[in-house]
Amino acid sequence: MELRQLEYFLAVADEANFTRAAERVHISQSGVSAQVKALETELGAELFDRSGRVARLTAAGAAARPYAQAALDAAADLREAIDEVNGLVRGRLTVGMVTGCEVTPLFAALAAFHREHPTIELELVEDNSQHLIASVIAGTADIALVGVAGAPPEHLGAHVVANEGLVALVPPDTPPAGSKGLPLAELVSYPLVTLPEGTGIRASFDEACVTAGLIPDVVLVASAPGAVAELAARGMGVAVLSESMASVHPGLVAVPITGVDIPALLALVWRPRLSPALSALLPHCRREFDNN
Template structure:
């Protein structure tokens, strides 16, 4: 069994089509077909069911795919570890992030880090809260910034970098736009703009409203923070968003108001796997994040 065979197999499984897999791999279709045939012959099982030009995994093929994806991640990590141990300051950091940290938190941290380690490269992967947790667990990435930080996961280690308030974002035409602050109960009759179901920031808002005895009327949904802000800017509802997302980026025709009751907050931090070591360059950035935000908090205090 060769690594090339495994990588060909994984790509065919993803594409469910030999020709498309060959195009992605930049090799001839015949080469991919031959390697898959040799792999199946060596294993003594059919990994795919052929349906014309399309293929789909057999039951044993699905098991094999799961194991081989993990194996390839390990092999790739080892190759990168060997390269980075010769010079950790020139490696690549693979990090995931949700949209709520994309506009300020992550760019600020990377910019400060690159002033010290200018040759380090970053590969950024945006995803939802649960997608990023799963990506770290599976080994697709080794690190992700998240808010709130999961602290009781069997396979993840969470480190809180800071806590922040959620603020109310209102259209400038809203009756409460001129107030200094507001009680969340004052928005019980408003239409809300929130993330879709199963997004953690949606859950934070709904839980806060339920504390006061009402469930928000969700009229519009957006899958990233900019979509949420855009819908509020268009006057289509109100929302609760992390304060950090409004730093230097308050949308036109909107106002930001602090919430005095209840106190709606979230933690922001970084998650890493418990069962795998970070790569050397990733360790540099992980330690930097903890020290950077500690210093920032001390400065703000």
């Protein structure tokens, strides 16, 4: 029995699909299938019911799952203990980042960390905040820079790097540009261009609308803040963004949206159980974000 067989078994159990499990562990689907089959042969029992499209755990698979996880956790603890004795940090880190959110302190932290620990493999992935948080919870990402509404998830470690209000971003020759503040009830009378659901800014905006009993007229959704601003500049609608996102578009006017009590937060989130590699990365992240 090999640790990689247990890793592949757990990946299939989590994903309920051999193809997705193969993508998660970065090997071919046939490789995952072969290793799981070898594990089943050694244990003398089928771990998955393969009769349908979904790979479901059998009774034997369900019984094996917690022990497989315990074995992998014990192996990780062993490696961490030896690394601590040797003063080494090694491994691989997957870092998540909100799509289109190019935050330079994160890049600076990763560069500084790489200079200090060049043997650690780094992977940077982009997605919306909802998916990134799910990846951190599932363990497929170690840390992620996400947008959330109100507060970071309670069950994750977190470091808030920005707490901002929302603004309406408009061309200077449009009626809202002359306002010192745009009430939410007035904002929803305009066609809107927003970020997609699953982002912190959109969640703050949507929750405020629900609380006020308002139905916004979202005419277009774009995944990158720059695209939202450019579409607003071309008259597609009023852009809804955070203050910092709006600040890099000086040709447009940012008008504070009033009546939104739930702030949009940008935060680093991670699982409470830290690997040595993640423990070494976090001080770089805190230093770079706190100095900006």
